[in-house]
Amino acid sequence: MDPVIYFKRAFRPEPEATISVRSRALNYGLGCFGGIRAYRTDEGTQVHVFRLDRHVRRLEQSAHILRLRLPGSVETMAGIIVELLRRNEMRGDAYVRPIVFANSNELSPILDPETSETAIFCAPLGRYLSSGAIDVCVSSWRRVRENALPARAKATGGYLNSALARREAIDHGYTEAILLTEDGHVSEGSAEHVFIVREGRLISPPSTEDNLDGITRQSLIALAQEDLGIPFVERPIGRTELYVADEMFLCGTGAEITPVRSVDRRTIGDGQVGPVTTRLSAHFEAVVRGRVQARHAWLTPVW
Numbered sequence: 001m002d003p004v005i006y007f008k009r010a011f012r013p014e015p016e017a018t019i020s021v022r023s024r025a026l027n028y029g030l031g032c033f034g035g036i037r038a039y040r041t042d043e044g045t046q047v048h049v050f051r052l053d054r055h056v057r058r059l060e061q062s063a064h065i066l067r068l069r070l071p072g073s074v075e076t077m078a079g080i081i082v083e084l085l086r087r088n089e090m091r092g093d094a095y096v097r098p099i100v101f102a103n104s105n106e107l108s109p110i111l112d113p114e115t116s117e118t119a120i121f122c123a124p125l126g127r128y129l130s131s132g133a134i135d136v137c138v139s140s141w142r143r144v145r146e147n148a149l150p151a152r153a154k155a156t157g158g159y160l161n162s163a164l165a166r167r168e169a170i171d172h173g174y175t176e177a178i179l180l181t182e183d184g185h186v187s188e189g190s191a192e193h194v195f196i197v198r199e200g201r202l203i204s205p206p207s208t209e210d211n212l213d214g215i216t217r218q219s220l221i222a223l224a225q226e227d228l229g230i231p232f233v234e235r236p237i238g239r240t241e242l243y244v245a246d247e248m249f250l251c252g253t254g255a256e257i258t259p260v261r262s263v264d265r266r267t268i269g270d271g272q273v274g275p276v277t278t279r280l281s282a283h284f285e286a287v288v289r290g291r292v293q294a295r296h297a298w299l300t301p302v303w
């Protein structure tokens with residue numbers, strides 16, 4: 001059976017979900033997207049979408065920034081995503097990718113809500129980066145500025161910036177790149193936010209540092225402060241502060257919590273996954289697997 005895709009306001013077999021090579025979306029990268037995870041419970045009897053409502057609201061805001069349009073309300077979109085997971089018989093950990101794009105075949109690069117098209121696909125997904133700690137570098141590429149290409153819009157075209165940084169990192173033997181802002185502050189990874197730990201306090205740069213308005217980041221801040229009593233500070237981080245951090249990890253829907261072992265060949269802490277990262281990772285895992293009753297409002301059942 002072909003995977004089922006949501007495209008042109010209907011569920012269709014994947015071979016029917018195609019666009020023209022002339023599409024502005026392909027030629028100019030005119031679109032925005034989301035990335036959502038669904039997690040199987042320990043008993044394997046249920047699958048929950050993590051923070052579905054927030055993801056769809058962010059997609060709606062991205063489309064709003066880009067003058068594109070979703071095919072329905074946030075509630076309608078959330079319902080379509082759950083239905084898509086059901087139609088694809090997703091009974092294990094899965095990833096959902098909604099994309100809203102300018103599907104006109106006209107030549108000029110113009111954003112026009114009338115040309116908006118939405119596609120959604122899903123697939124089984126395990127770990128995105130690595131199950132262990134990773135070695136990262138600071139990229140020679142700078143993060144695109146809010147006034148050039150807003151990270152908040154999660155725009156498809158903006159991922160050329162991420163892809164250049166990731167290519168360079170891999171070419172130099174690292175797993176991931178950290179991009180700095182034009183001002184030289186830590187912005188984010190190619191598709192992850194950055195947290196460091198110093199003297200027991202969790203620190204992460206605000207979204208005004210040209211990074212995405214992150215849902216995993218926001219969730220981890222709530223879990224740290226409200227559930228675990230770990231103090232959190234939101235403030236700019238300098239490049240060399242990464243080198244002297246006690247702990248560091250990247251986070252995102254794909255990356256979940258990925259500990260960092262070294263930055264630019266400087267070992268972070270003692271090179272082992274630190275106590276704050278370990279505690280937060282265990283709690284996050286318990287929450288997404290549905291083991292924490294108080295956080296059930298973040299989970300949408302599929303079955």
Ligand SMILES: Cc1ncc(COP(=O)(O)O)c(C=O)c1O
Nearest residue numbers: 191192193212214215216252253
């Ligand atoms: C550039 C970028 N930063 C950060 C993230 C992590 O954000 P979230 O936790 O909302 O998935 C992503 C992934 O979506 C991303 O693409």
